[in-house]
Amino acid sequence: MVELTIASLGARGDGIAHDDAGVLYIPYGAPGDHVAATVTGKRGDARLAHLDTVLHAGPDRVQAPCHHFGSCGGCAMQHLNDRAYSDWKLEILRQALARRDLGGTVIQAMITVPTASRRRARFTALRTRNGLRLGFNEPGSHNIINLTECHILRPAIVDLLDRLRALLTDLLAPNKRADVQVTETETGLDLWLAADLPHNAQTDMRLADFAQDADLARLSTGRRPEVVMVRRAPRVTFTGVAVTPPPDGFLQASRAGEAALVRLVQDGVANAANVADLFAGVGTFSFALAKGTRVTSVEGAGDQAEALIAARNAARRSGIEVEVRDLERRALSVEELSAFDAVIFDPPRVGAARQVDNLAVSAVPRIVAVSCNPATFARDAATLADAGYHLQSVTPVDQFPWSRHLELVAVLQR
Ligand SMILES: C[S@@+](CC[C@H](N)C(=O)[O-])C[C@H]1O[C@@H](n2cnc3c(N)ncnc32)[C@H](O)[C@@H]1O
Missing domain, CATH: 2.40.50.1070 (OB fold (Dihydrolipoamide Acetyltransferase, E2P))
Incomplete structure (x- = not known):
């Protein structure tokens, strides 16, 4: 057993402490906490320790609202006050950008969603x-x-x-x-x-x-x-269009998170007349674009594309074309991209490396990136920045409260 003071928080949310032998990661430690901990193993060059007792609580520590906190893997950060928690979350984004030489990027105020909102x-x-x-x-x-x-x-x-x-x-x-x-x-x-x-x-x-x-x-x-x-067809309404998603279809984590992302995507696309919505899911962003906009929605999962098509047909949104396509194996080519004056991409956590390689050499004037992984986003944004795109701003949307995950929307312009 060792007694230590937590100095800071790491990217995974673990408390970081130092002693003569080097660095210790102590999950659930908050900055300023004086703790008793037991070393349980190694993490890289550092040691990992179990927090046994908080001997003296630091200024950012609060009582976690949930009695499962500490043993349930669903939440990592209920022990911090709101300010320390959002500072830590923003730091994840700042560091991801800095690692790709995008440290000067303007980061807008973080949008948060209420607790008890994940659907x-x-x-x-x-x-x-x-x-x-x-x-x-x-x-x-x-x-x-x-x-x-x-x-x-x-x-x-x-x-x-x-x-x-x-x-x-x-x-x-x-x-x-x-x-x-x-x-x-609904x-x-x-x-x-x-x-x-x-x-x-x-x-x-x-x-x-x-x-x-x-x-x-x-x-x-x-x-x-x-x-x-x-018993009743499940219904989710996107900007006035009712969709029945397949049982394993993708939905944004909460209504509030979805609403924030949609607004940011609408602002990012501005008045583009011809838009590609890549990794379109069941149409969260496609349906949010103005009725007169020509939209090409590309989605890899056939059942999600079918749900999008059914909803489009019922809503008579004939300006939306849907293509089932694996964008990792067959990204939109530079020639195909030349048809669009804005591209939205919202890939899974691995990012959109292949598609971004083609976007980087395209002439598409505006790109709106939505991402649930700051690290792969920063990698993809750096590829675009190296190719002459200006990363105008990034808006973090914390739709996964108390977790290590962060959603964001970024706008890039040629
Ligand atoms: C993060 S979700 C975004 C969905 C949608 N934009 C939304 O906001 O609801 C990513 C989507 O990409 C699709 N996807 C994953 N890998 C893909 C690939 N290689 N090619 C095309 N689509 C893919 C998934 O099926 C999923 O619908």
Whole structure:
């Protein structure tokens, strides 16, 4: 056991302390805390330590609102006051930009979303000898926290947990795991039990009763989702256009986060008449563009593109063309890009390296980048900056409160 004072926070949110032997990372330590800790291993050249006791709390430490905090992997930073937390989050972005020589970039004020606003959760369930566990994993572990409260999720999702535990106690074989995804939509909860469940009449009846009792909108089962019941088509409305997303389709984490991103994308695209929306999902940004705008929405997942097309047809938005295409294998070429006066790209966490290589040598006047990973964003932005794009500004959108994740929107101009 060692006694130390936490000096600062690292990019993962861990407290950083120093002693004669060098650096220690101490998860859940806050700056100024004087702590007793036990060294548990190495991280790179530094040591990793477990925080045993806070002997004297630093000025930024607050009482975490959730009793699972510290053991649940869903949140990393509930122990900091708001100012210290947002300073730390902004620092992640600043450092990611600085590492790519983009340190001079203008960073706008961070937009935050309310707690209890996340509309989708993916839980793990395990039937053990002592009962059914359902929740998020412990940090860096397969152990499941049996979630009884959650301050980031929409209340309707938390309220479903006990019912789900009863259902999965009946359906899961001993020692079997299942992934459980719940999405709150405007017409009710959309539940996907990603598990191999027994195929028999008893299971079907139990599922049907559950769907009714819980008033689900839709229920899907199987490792690859198969819809087994639609009581009401799940609906998400994007700028006035109603979409029924597939069970595993992408949605921005919260309505508030989505609204902030949409506004920033609209401002970024400005009055462009011909726009490519790359990695379009089910159309979050495509539908947000002005009706007269010609939009080419490109999405790799066929079922999401189909949902986008169905919604476009129902809303008579004939200015939106949809293409199913893998942009990693077959990025839009320089020639194809020449048709657009603005390009939006919103890739998964790995970023859009291939597509950005082609954008870098294109003549597209405006690019709006949306990203959930400051590191890959900074890499892609640096490629564009080296090719003559000016990174006008970056706006952080903290739609993952208390986590290590940060969303952002950036505007680049030729
Ligand atoms: C971060 S989501 C953004 C979706 C959408 N822009 C939105 O805001 O709802 C990324 C999207 O990229 C799609 N995607 C992932 N890899 C892709 C690839 N290689 N080519 C095309 N689309 C891909 C995913 O299916 C997902 O819909």
